[in-house]
Amino acid sequence: EDQVTQSPEALRLQEGESSSLNCSYTVSGLRGLFWYRQDPGKGPEFLFTLYSAGEEKEKERLKATLTKKESFLHITAPKPEDSATYLCAVQAGTALIFGKGTTLSVSS
Amino acid sequence: NAGVTQTPKFQVLKTGQSMTLQCAQDMNHEYMSWYRQDPGMGLRLIHYSVGAGITDQGEVPNGYNVSRSTTEDFPLRLLSAAPSQTSVYFCASSFLWDRVGEQYFGPGTRLTVT
Numbered sequence: 273e274d275q276v277t278q279s280p281e282a283l284r285l286q287e288g289e290s291s292s293l294n295c296s297y298t299v300s301g302l303r304g305l306f307w308y309r310q311d312p313g314k315g316p317e318f319l320f321t322l323y324s325a326g327e328e329k330e331k332e333r334l335k336a337t338l339t340k341k342e343s344f345l346h347i348t349a350p351k352p353e354d355s356a357t358y359l360c361a362v363q364a365g366t367a368l369i370f371g372k373g374t375t376l377s378v379s380s
Numbered sequence: 381n382a383g384v385t386q387t388p389k390f391q392v393l394k395t396g397q398s399m400t401l402q403c404a405q406d407m408n409h410e411y412m413s414w415y416r417q418d419p420g421m422g423l424r425l426i427h428y429s430v431g432a433g434i435t436d437q438g439e440v441p442n443g444y445n446v447s448r449s450t451t452e453d454f455p456l457r458l459l460s461a462a463p464s465q466t467s468v469y470f471c472a473s474s475f476l477w478d479r480v481g482e483q484y485f486g487p488g489t490r491l492t493v494t
Contacts, residue, residue: 303478303481304481305481306481306482313488314487314488315384315470315472315485315486315487315488316423316470316472316485317485318481318482318483318484321481321482359422359423361423361481363480363481366411366428366430366436366477366478366480367413367425367428367438367439367480368413368423368425368480368481368483370422370423370424371422372420372421372422373422
């Protein structure tokens, strides 16, 4: 069964304190792993696509990496505006399977 | 471009009532989808469409109907609302059906069924 598990459920950081979010997956034939950001009361916003193990993508303070079983979203020197829920998803056929997300809170 | 728009933003229904959640996109996207988001459950796919006239079921389709008569519109119908359908509903779209991972989401409709 295709499945996506994210950890931790919640993460509290001080401004400037770097950390990583984890997304582990099981899918028959990975066609892509995707990261989204969701702010409270809003729809998810697409961040990154990763297709193969070893691939990395960066955007400002965020860097996503992919192995054969999991993906990491590294946050370097986070700021309060990085506070959001980060969602991971994998493509299964013509559908996306989402994890439950990690809620990140960054305090100044 | 307005992107993906959804109406209404909030809705309260009584058990047994019917209603349609509206979704439209102005990006000429081929693929459109409906999700529901519940606390502790994450986003779950209800129905999706790979083009006008073509729809299919997702993970949680029971109690919902969809149709896709135009590229732009993808309404979601609740035939007889139940309290279990209390949720936040998101519509999303992507340019091609094989690029479903890169979807644009609407702002959501918060539905309460009493």
